[in-house]
Amino acid sequence: MQKAAIEKNNEAIAAQLAPVGRETVQDRVYSELRRALIGGLFEPSQVLTIRGLADALVTSTMPVREALGRLITEKALEALPNRSVRVPPITLERLDDLLRARILIEGEAIALAAARMGPRQIATIETILAEWDEMRALKHKKDVDREVTLNQSFHFEIYRSCGSAVLIPMIESLWLQSGPCIRVAIYAFSEAGEVDTAQYHRRIVTALSTQDAQAARESLVADISRPFTFLRSKLQANAAKDQT
Amino acid sequence: MQKAAIEKNNEAIAAQLAPVGRETVQDRVYSELRRALIGGLFEPSQVLTIRGLADALVTSTMPVREALGRLITEKALEALPNRSVRVPPITLERLDDLLRARILIEGEAIALAAARMGPRQIATIETILAEWDEMRALKHKKDVDREVTLNQSFHFEIYRSCGSAVLIPMIESLWLQSGPCIRVAIYAFSEAGEVDTAQYHRRIVTALSTQDAQAARESLVADISRPFTFLRSKLQANAAKDQT
DNA sequence: TCAAAGCAAGTGTGATCACAAATCATAATC
């Protein structure tokens, strides 16, 4: 009876090997659409068709329709009464609504994270900050995609530290919903001669490294409010112009 | 050219007729599963199969699998690495996590609602309260299903008044996630000689009718915390018993 | 000339089939 020995051997093997996992086509479609949505690759009010996306992603309609259904339930997309689906349009009310929810939930998440982030996590977000600075140093080529990605990594590295399996998916849903709006804001920033976004992130980092939950929350609120208030004023200006 | 007359006639018809709308099988399956989940008809850790549900609901597998996918993305169900799906098990961490999120978000929603509920809405929730009392009056037959439904109506009538299209779906997701737990708690209440649940609701109503947002929030927190803390202590007792 | 009817292409939804992976029960082996 060498059961114990075999068991131990198996454990040794398990320690060496990473679980391979399986990724369905539907999962890939879903992640791809998510990425596009958060990155703002789709415009607000744009309608999406199952077959069109299936062609673009080179699969059949089946994985696409299931991914679309999932995105609709998280309000990342909108099902019209005609049964067609579109990315939700931007309205003033929706903008305010989203910002309020984000302040509430992401604020809570960062306050929780402030007490739980160790030097390891702090180092990680500092690395992301450094990458950001590096990118800005050679500013001749402004890479909006990379900017969005880094911003996302920075925030979610923090949120992951909050230790709440319930809050994080909600934050993801909020990002999904505000993604299309934010992209518009970022472009507007670019052409309006943007101020230094990184300074907000630096303030967050210093607050977190001193475990100052209150300061972290306030810095975060300032950070995420900026594009919303910017977009808000721009929207109001457009509305006023349309009325004339 | 009788265009104006025709137009007017069409408007008259439209005023009489209600839009019929269309409901897909998938939608019905989804609502049905939602109802079952919130009502706690499924036990925590129970695994669900597509074909099994399709048979139970007398449809094909197609609408069921899409509905399951949607429920998985809102964390109402859990996809195991084996690709089977189950209703998430109860753990202490998850319980605390859910309660914290519910206090945060539902608290905010009721605070917003406090400023926005008119006499009309107040009357509606008072009606629900009256129904509750009436049900308790003939207490020989305790109808847990009806209790759950009334509780849900009471809370969501309030949340609907908060005027946030972003917060409400999040609250629904939270109810979906805590539904299976709550049912366990309600059964436990029943057999432990429950205290009057309605008193918490009465306090909420009085706070709302005086537009006292702070009091409303506190009463709500007390209301939703009760089953969680109860279940929490019960779970800890079980864990201690299992360890011996 | 213009509006309304009719036709055609496109789209979502549900059913069915094929296939691969997982699970379970039975049999074979040490």
Add this chain to the structure above:
DNA sequence: GATTATGATTTGTGATCACACTTGCTTTGA
């Protein structure tokens, strides 16, 4: 007699098809 191997059944996944509804365009009739 316990453990491993093998086979059958079940299950999820993706593809394809049929049907109904929508949409946009063309044609027809006044």
